[in-house]
């Protein structure tokens with residue numbers, strides 16, 4: 001059964017590429033979620049990704065307690081296609097047309113493969129876009145806020161496991177040194193954490209050296225002997241196999257869709273490994289963007305809302321422990337409760 005309110009697929013008029021916009025739910029408010037510009041084996045794979053990613057955005061907002069719904073846009077690039085500036089602009093204008101045709105049901109933002117400058121191009125066509133550069137009136141790059149939010153989630157987990165929210169002296173393995181992963185690695189290094197890192201791009205070893213981190217290959221790092229593994233790259237890193245290989249006590253990171261299949265959350269729980277759902281740990285970026293651009297709160301208030309992820313994770317871990325649940329179950333129940341409270345007409349039980 002299709003769980004989504006609407007999914008639009010267009011062949012871009014200019015780019016001739018598949019543009020997919022998935023609106024999962026507007027029960028809590030107009031949908032928001034990033035634009036992913038990435039390579040896929042075919043458009044169907046991009047379509048499937050858009051469905052999963054947009055559903056995760058609904059949960060992300062519900063658990064964060066924000067009145068927004070879940071959506072996502074994906075442009076499925078053929079494997080190996082390189083984008084020059086003109087082609088990129090064509091794609092962004094095609095996406096902007098698709099967003100404009102939804103009349104506000106969905107607003108986009110940056111995601112894997114897109115940046116605030118890309119949001120500026122989309123903003124030439126439609127106002128339904130977050131994170132344009134500050135000089136154009138947007139809140140700019142969301143990745144530092146995503147990194148701060150993940151740090152907040154890590155603090156809650158550290159307190160639970162080690163009795164302190166400080167990450168100084170803790171060993172962490174950061175998988176992926178993109179904008180969020182590298183930013184988070186810097187925050188962790190500044191706090192005195194001991195880092196092991198990797199990226200699919202061997203050039204990122206420069207960042208690793210700068211942080212005094214140990215570099216591992218992407219296929220070795222999941223089994224690294226560290227306290228906490230931090231997925232900060234593309235999804236589906238947690239499979240039945242990798243879950244069995246982990247040697248850490250917790251997995252907490254900003255990557256979206258970390259689980260290859262939902263049952264991996266149960267496997268982690270059986271192995272006594274805390275997994276904080278990705279849509280909880282990665283919410284800092286959207287919390288900041290929506291709070292500053294839609295709710296017009298001050299920078300301090302936005303920061304406080306991002307930092308509150310620590311309390312959210314604390315509460316989820318408590319609830320999970322009390323009810324003998326996984327944190328994933330506790331989070332999805334919380335999301336479900338908030339969503340059904342929103343759609344139920346007032347006065348009904």
Ligand code: PHE
Nearest residue numbers: 033034109110111130142289
């Ligand atoms: N990439 C962000 C996420 O997955 C999406 C986003 C960021 C959307 C900022 C709007 C504003 O949460």
